[in-house]
Amino acid sequence: MPLSWALLVSLALAVAGYIIGRSRAFASAGTDIRKLHSRPGYHGASVALTTLTPAIVVLMLASVLRMAKVFPPEATGFAGLLALAASVAGLGWGVTRINTDFRARNVVEKIVQGFLIFCSSIAILTTAGIVLSLIFETGHFFQKYSWTEFFFGLNWTPRFQGNSSLGILPLLWGTLYISFIALLVAVPIGMFAAIYMSEYASKRVRGIAKPAIEILAGIPTIVYGLFALITVGPMLRDYFAQPLGLGSSGSSVLTAGLVMGIMLIPFVSSLSDDIINAVPQSMRDGALGLGSTPSETIKQVVLPAALPGVVGAVLLAASRAIGETMIVVLGAGAAARLGLNPFEAMTTITVKIVSQLTGDNDFAAPETLVAFALGLTLFVITLGLNVVALYIVRKYREQYE
Amino acid sequence: MYDINRAESAVTQQDIKISASKVQVYYGDKHAIKDVDVEILDKTVTAFIGPSGCGKSTFLRCINRMNDTIPIARIEGKILLDGEDVYDRRVDPVQLRAKVGMVFQKPNPFPKSIYDNVAYGPRIHGLSRNKAELDEIVEKSLRGAALWNEVKDRLHEPGTGLSGGQQQRLCIARAVATAPEVLLMDEPCSALDPIATSQVEELIDQLRENFSVVIVTHSMQQAARVSQKTAFFHLGNLVEYGNTDDIFTNPQDSRTESYISGRIG
Numbered sequence A: 001m002p003l004s005w006a007l008l009v010s011l012a013l014a015v016a017g018y019i020i021g022r023s024r025a026f027a028s029a030g031t032d033i034r035k036l037h038s039r040p041g042y043h044g045a046s047v048a049l050t051t052l053t054p055a056i057v058v059l060m061l062a063s064v065l066r067m068a069k070v071f072p073p074e075a076t077g078f079a080g081l082l083a084l085a086a087s088v089a090g091l092g093w094g095v096t097r098i099n100t101d102f103r104a105r106n107v108v109e110k111i112v113q114g115f116l117i118f119c120s121s122i123a124i125l126t127t128a129g130i131v132l133s134l135i136f137e138t139g140h141f142f143q144k145y146s147w148t149e150f151f152f153g154l155n156w157t158p159r160f161q162g163n164s165s166l167g168i169l170p171l172l173w174g175t176l177y178i179s180f181i182a183l184l185v186a187v188p189i190g191m192f193a194a195i196y197m198s199e200y201a202s203k204r205v206r207g208i209a210k211p212a213i214e215i216l217a218g219i220p221t222i223v224y225g226l227f228a229l230i231t232v233g234p235m236l237r238d239y240f241a242q243p244l245g246l247g248s249s250g251s252s253v254l255t256a257g258l259v260m261g262i263m264l265i266p267f268v269s270s271l272s273d274d275i276i277n278a279v280p281q282s283m284r285d286g287a288l289g290l291g292s293t294p295s296e297t298i299k300q301v302v303l304p305a306a307l308p309g310v311v312g313a314v315l316l317a318a319s320r321a322i323g324e325t326m327i328v329v330l331g332a333g334a335a336a337r338l339g340l341n342p343f344e345a346m347t348t349i350t351v352k353i354v355s356q357l358t359g360d361n362d363f364a365a366p367e368t369l370v371a372f373a374l375g376l377t378l379f380v381i382t383l384g385l386n387v388v389a390l391y392i393v394r395k396y397r398e399q400y401e
Numbered sequence B: 001m002y003d004i005n006r007a008e009s010a011v012t013q014q015d016i017k018i019s020a021s022k023v024q025v026y027y028g029d030k031h032a033i034k035d036v037d038v039e040i041l042d043k044t045v046t047a048f049i050g051p052s053g054c055g056k057s058t059f060l061r062c063i064n065r066m067n068d069t070i071p072i073a074r075i076e077g078k079i080l081l082d083g084e085d086v087y088d089r090r091v092d093p094v095q096l097r098a099k100v101g102m103v104f105q106k107p108n109p110f111p112k113s114i115y116d117n118v119a120y121g122p123r124i125h126g127l128s129r130n131k132a133e134l135d136e137i138v139e140k141s142l143r144g145a146a147l148w149n150e151v152k153d154r155l156h157e158p159g160t161g162l163s164g165g166q167q168q169r170l171c172i173a174r175a176v177a178t179a180p181e182v183l184l185m186d187e188p189c190s191a192l193d194p195i196a197t198s199q200v201e202e203l204i205d206q207l208r209e210n211f212s213v214v215i216v217t218h219s220m221q222q223a224a225r226v227s228q229k230t231a232f233f234h235l236g237n238l239v240e241y242g243n244t245d246d247i248f249t250n251p252q253d254s255r256t257e258s259y260i261s262g263r264i265g
């Protein structure tokens, strides 16, 4: 019997269990319904859940075991039958438990709570799994390549014949340089936009502008990348880099930084706008009531009150910038370089992860495995930023609660 | 009109500081203040009493144009401060509010230190020439608001960390530090214990020597203790306005009488 059939049948059994449980509860209460500890609906639900839960547990175990190839596909029929049996047993047990003193509500609440815990642990467990596999592969890499050369090497020249230099510093530098320029663009513009929208804009302007800005946040980054490639890059080259004698490359740190900054503006502004709006009106009233001008009120009361939250928003933006790939590929190129000239092509960790993993992969060569070490480094950096950001945002929330 | 004013001021020996005539306030369609005429005297404490929701706060907020910050509020009529219409287009609400200070119904300290909270007004208005002067203003205001002894050792801790009643007194100190000509106080003692209340009442009495004070209160005793003039509001109307003694001993309107004797409200 296929597993989906077993699931359907046990669902039907659960529905039946609900009806039986409810009527049994009514019957055991007799004329005075208040003698029941829990309302009849809870009794029904408790029977339904004790019917369904064992079946689902069996079915999940079976699919996991089959995926892990512990037992052969032929055994699925057996698993289905087992699930059905568990479900019938659960139904019988659930029905016998019903009497006036049975705490059906507490049972139902426990099971629902367990389900909620299960769902939230999925997110955590998958993250842990991803990190573990990264760590595992990174371990392989460091067996083949010295970690001091990886973390402190100044050159990035992978060669697939072997004997490559895989220093992370040029990539890290490119990542930080581009992100820095992006934040330099996004933070002031986003902040000023947020201040205008939350403090000065009329209701009508706000009603139009806020959704419009949020739509910008939904544009896929590859579109921004195209914009960088065909518009911003050539423009910077023709009007700034070449006249100033600073280079002749169409892709540059500045191109990627600018375009990434534009991408982040809506992100920064809508987060900051929410945070500024969360500053209570009574605080503005207090400042205005003392005779401060609207701009003094914003500078001296609203912004300081919102600052921790805004800092959190900026850090979140920074971790997005660090993880961005497409804009860098199309805007900044793929040349790993340690340099200060913003009109030169550079590249970032994310881009190199992609390039090391595309094409023919030999998962024993350090040139491929380095991608995992790069990924882990990136993960640690963004995780650190996010933790700091969340900590700050939480601190800020406490102030008003 | 003019004659009545003269007669009034002759009785109390005071000039008219604020004169409101035919004031209407609408929140959207809701008519919250109806046809209020009142004359508030200089160097006098005026109490606004009345049942909850009758429009005391609303009228108070008209005087320093704080209702400008509520988009749906609409004000009609005239409010003159020293003979000048505060709703005239040439009047800058910022300057008006520096002259007409306000203590709000809910304490709203800034997320700054206690010191910076009190120093806020003096700083933006440039009331002190140096740190020593500012320190002096801060201490004097905190003493006046009966808060100094509790906070003198923690002036640089955040004002939001104080208890509700302490925050209320901090807001009083903050308003007093700006040295306004008129001080509007919306239930300034609602969260205070009897000792702090009587200290704040003492402060109000001192302020009266130089300023005009308007206080909203739900305590008849407090109104009787601190004020010289009392206005009774009911459902957006100013029902009765007169000397505090007369209102409490010999109210003219039956609604006033029922309210002060505890039968409505």
Ligand SMILES: Nc1ncnc2c1ncn2[C@@H]1O[C@H](COP(=O)(O)OP(=O)(O)OP(=O)(O)O)[C@@H](O)[C@H]1O
Residues within 6 Å of the ligand: B027, B030, B032, B050, B051, B052, B053, B054, B055, B056, B057, B058, B059, B070, B072, B105
């Ligand atoms: N921001 C607002 N928007 C809409 N209606 C309001 C607003 N503020 C006050 N009102 C309404 O105006 C009326 C008067 O309110 P107001 O706050 O002036 O009462 P109050 O006399 O100060 O009452 P309390 O003694 O409870 O503080 C009330 O009916 C209230 O519902």
Ligand SMILES: [Mg+2]
Residues within 6 Å of the ligand: B056, B057, B058, B105, B186
């Ligand atoms: Mg009020």
